[in-house]
Amino acid sequence: MLELILISTLNGMLFGMLLFLMASGLTLIFSMMGVLNFAHASFYMLGAFFGFQISRYVGFWPALVLAPVVVGVIGALVERYGLRNVHRHGHVAELLFTFGLAFVIEEIVQMVWGKAPVDYRVPALLDFTAFTVFSTNYPAYKLFMLLISIAIFIALLAVLTRTRVGLIIQAALTHPNMVAMLGHNVPRVFMLVFGSGCALAAVAGVIAGPALVTQANMAGLLGPILFVVVVVGGLGSLVGAFAASLLIGLIQTFAVSVNASLADLLGTFGLVLDTRSSLSELSNVTVAQIAPVIPYLLLVLILILRPTGLFGTRDT
C-alpha cells in the first residue's frame, strides 16, 4: 500500500511536471494574446518527432537542444505569418485557425513519419534503474525527466522575474493594453512568447517521447488535458498553471489506483442496487475506470464555480 502511494506520488509529480512544461507555454500565450492555442499539443508532438529524427543522426543530447529550437522557430513563423493575419478577425477566428492548424500538423506528421509508433529510445546513458522502492524499480530516465522539468521551471521563473524581457512579459500577462501603450514592440514580444511557448512544449515532447509512445496521435491524447490545466489554473498566472498541472497529474495517477466504486461506498451503508438497472451500472463504475475523465469534471466544476480559475487574476 505504501509502495503504491509512493510510486503514484512520484509518477503523479512527473506527469504533472510534464503537463506544466506544456501548460506554461500555453498560459503565457493565452494570457498575453488571448488566443487559446489548440495546436499547442501539436508542437509537443513535433518536438517528440524532431527529437526522434535528430537523435537518429547526432544522438539524444544534441537533439534535446536542437529540436526545441527548430520547433520554436516554426512557432514564431506561424505566429508571424498566420496568427497575426487572423487576429483582426476576432478571437473566434484565432481559435479556429489554431484548430485547423492542429489538424494539418497531425496530418503532415502522419505523412512524413507514418501512422505507426516510431522507435524513439531512451538514451543509453540513462537506461538503468535509479532506485528501488520496496519491490518496484524506478527508472533513471524518469528521474531525469523530473529534474529537467524542475530545472526549466526554475529557469523560467528566473527569466520572468530577473530579466527586462521577463518583466515586460509579466506586465503583459496582466495588463496587455498598457504594455502596448508604453511603447514596447508588442508584436515582437508576442512572436517571442509564442515561439518560446512552442519551444517549451517541444522540450516536453523530446523528453516524453521515449517514455511514452511516440505516435502521430500523441497530440490528440494530451491536448484536451492541457486546456483543463490552463483553465483550472487560471488566466494570467504561472503559479496557477504549476499548481493545476501538479494537481491534475496527481489526481489522474492516484485515481487510476483506486478500485472503489460508488456501489462499494453505498455497500458500506448497507444499500444494494438492483443489478439490472442502469443506475446500478453507473454506480458500479470504479474510480479507476473514470480516472482520465476526472480532469473534465474538474474543468466543468471550476468554470461553473470559479470561472477565473484557482489562481487567476483576470477574466477570460
Next chain:
Amino acid sequence: MRYPNALRVCLILPVLCFVSIHASAQDTVKIAYIDPLSGGGASIGEVGLKTFQFLADEINAKGGVLGKKLEIVGYDNKLNPQESLVQVQKAIDAGIRIVTQGNGSSVAAAISDFAAKFNERNPGKEFLYLNYAAVDPVLTNDKCNYWHFRWDANSDIKMEALTNHMKTRPNIKKLYLINQDYSFGQSVRSEARKMLGAKRPDIQVVGDELHPLLKITDFAPYIAKIKASGADSVITGNWGQDFALLLKAAADAGLQVDWYTYYAGGTGGPTAIKQSGVNHRVFQIAEGFANIPHQASQDFEKALRTKYDFGLFYPRAVNQIRMLVAAINEAKSLEAPKIAAKLEAMKFDVFTGGEGFMRKDDHQFFQPMYIASFGERNDKEPFDEEKTGWGWRVVTKLDTANTMLPTTCKMDRPS
C-alpha cells in the same frame, strides 16, 4: 437569395458525374474491402488491403474464378460505422456483391445489420459480408444473420482455446486480468473468469482491471498494482499502444510475469516486446504464425514478405479467399444466396495445415489454434517480426475440436 439554390445545383451536379460513372463489372469479380485507408487506422487497413490483393493475384495467376479475374476494391470507412454503410451502398451501386471488413466490431455490427435489412428489402441485389477480423462474439450469437460469415475465431473461442492450454500448465497459480474498458475487453475478462473457474478452480484471480480505451499514457500505477498482488501470469486483450505502453511500464518496473495476450503481434507489439527485453514470456493465441513448421504456409510468407515489407497478419484471410473461390466454383454462380448456401457447412484444409469448417448454425469458422511465445529465434524459426530479430515460437497446437463453443444463434434463413 436565389444564389443558394443555384449554387446547390451546381454543387450537386458533380455528384452525378462521380456517382454515375460505374463500370458494370462483367469481366471481373469484385470484392469490396471496407476498412480505414486514411487517418489513424490506415496502417492496419492498408496492410489488409495489400494482403487481399496478394491473394487475388495468386488466384488470378491460376486462372481466376469462373474464368474471370478477382479484383479487390478498397473503400475508406475512416473506422466509422455510419461511413461504412455509405461505402457499402457505393459498392452495391458499383455492382459489387461481396463485401469484406475486419477492423472494428462496431463497424462489423453495423454492416452485418445492414446486410440483413438490405437483403430483405432488395431481393435480387443481395450481398455477402465476409468478416475477417471483428471478434465480438455477439456477431455469431445473438446478432447473427445469414449473410454474415466470420473467419476469425471470436474472442470467446480464443479464450476457450487459451484456457484449455492453461489447464495443462500447473505453474499458473495467481492470475491478474487487465483489459480495455469496452465490449471486447469486458468479454475477455468475463469469459476468462468463467472458463478458468470451470477448468482450473485452483487458480486464484488476484486482480481484475478495466482501464479506459487508448487514454492511458502511463501504466506504471497498474504495474504497481500487479506487482503488489503477487501474480505470476497476466491475461490481457490490450492492443496497439495500450499493449506497448503496458509492456514498457512492466519492463521499467522489472515485473516478471507471463503475459497471455490476444494481440501482442499487432503493429508495434513485437517492437515493444523486444524493447522491454521480455524473452519468451509473452504468449499469443492465433490461428497462424509465420514460424509454424508447414512448408506451404512458410513459402507463402516468404513470397509476401518479399513483395511487401510486412508479414502475414491475417492467416485467416487466406482461408477466407480460398474458401470463397471454392464456394463460387462449386455454386457456379456469382449470386450471393447461392454462394452462401455453399459456404456454410463447408469443410476446408486450412492455410497452416489441419482441417477447419464453417459451422452452419452461426457461420463461424472453426480451425486449429496455436499458442506461441515471442523471443529469440533458433535455427528452425526463419521469420522475425518488425525487424527486431525476434520471432514467434509455437508452444501448443490446439485441434479444431479443442476450440468448440456452443452458440445462441437463431438464424433467419431465406426461404
Next chain:
Amino acid sequence: MTQIAETAGMATPARDRFAMLRRSGIWIVAILLFAGLPLVFRSGSALTMLSLMGIMIIFALSYNMLLGQTGMLSFGHAVYYGLGAFFVVHAMNAIIRARYPIPLPVVPLVGGIAGLVFAIIFGSVSTRRGGTAFAMISLGLAELVASSSLILRGFFGGEEGITTNRTRLFRILDINFGAQIQVYYLIAAWCIVCMIAMYALTRTPFGRMCNAVRENPERVEFIGYSPTIVRFIAFCLSGLFAGVAGGLAAINFEIVNASYVGVQQSGVVLLAAYIGGIGHFVGPVLGAILVTYLQIMLSDVTEIWQLYFGLMFIAVVMFAPGGLAGLLLMHAPLLRARVLHRLAGPYLLLLAAALIAAAGVILVIELGHHLMAKASDGSVMRMFGVSFDTASVSPWLIAATLVAAGALLTRIVWPIATQAWNDAIAAARTGARS
C-alpha cells in the same frame, strides 16, 4: 448585419408585397428542388448522400444558431445530436415492442425533445459565460458524455451501438420506409420544416436580441435584457433542432453508436457551418452540402483528404472569414445593379491562375506523400489520369513550374480583378442612387 439591412429597406407597402412574394418564392423553389432531386439522381448511394446532406443541413443550421447568431462557439454540439439519436432509436424499439400506433414521420420529435431537455440541463451551467469559457465548458461536457458512452453500456449499447428497424413501425398509406427514397423524402420534409422554423426565429425580436448579444453583451444589459437568459434560450432551441437532426440520422442508418456524440462529430459540424459562412442564414446550408459531399467523395480521390480539409479550413479562416456565403453574397449588390457581368473576365483569369497554382500545390503534396509514406508501393503514382515517377526529377519540376506559374499569374491578375471589383462596386452604388 445583412439581415438588419434588409428589413430596414422594407419601407413601402408595394415593396412589402414584392419582398414577401420573393421570400416565399425562395422556399417554394427550395421545396420543388428537394422534391425533384431524386428524379435526377437515382442510385442508392446518391440518395444516401442527399439524405445525409439533409440531416447535416438541419444540424449545421442549429449550430449556427449558437455560433453565427449568438456568438457562442461550442465544441460539443454533437452531444445533443447524438443524445437525440439515442433517444429516437430507443423510442423506436419501444414502439415496435409495444406496437403503439405511432408512425415513423413523427418520431424525430422524440429526438428534438431529448435534445431540448439535455440542452436545458447542460445549458443551465454552461451559458452563464460566453466566449472562450463557454467553448471550454462545451469541450469538457462533450468529452464527459463521450467517455460515459463507453461506460453506460445499457443505454449506449457499448461498441456495437443500438440497432432498430424502421420498417416495423405503424404504417400510414402502407409506406414502410424501407426504401432509401422514402427516407429521403421524410428527411427532406423535416429539413424544410426546420429551415423555415429556424429562419423564422431569426426574424423574431428574440433572434435580434441574439445578434445583439453577439455584438455587445454589455450594451444588451443596458437596454434591460439579460445576455445569460438570451444565450440560454438560444442554446435550448439549438439543442432541439440538433436532436431532430440526430433522430433523422438514427432513422436513416438504423444504428446509433458512441461516435454520434463524439468530439469528431462536433468538429465536422463546426467545419460545415464555418466554411459555409456563419454570417448568413444560408451559409451553413452551403457548408453542410459541401462538407458532406467532400467527406464522402474526397476519400475516393486521395488518401490524405484530412490534410486538404485542414488546409481548406485554414484558408477560409485566414482569407474568407465570411465563408462561402459571405463570398457569394458580397456580389449581391452587383447583381441587383446588373453590373455583375463586368467581373466575368477578370474572375475567369483569376480562376485559371488559381487552378494552375492549386494543381501545382496538390501535385507537390501528393508526390511528397507518395514518396514518404508509400515508398513500398514503388515510385510510380497516378494522378489526374497521368502517371508520375516520384523518383525522377520531372514531376517535381512540373509541380514547381505549375506553382510558380500560378503564383505569378495570380500576382498579375489580382490587381486587375481588384480594379474591376472597385469599378463594379462604384457603378452599383451610383446605379442604386439613381
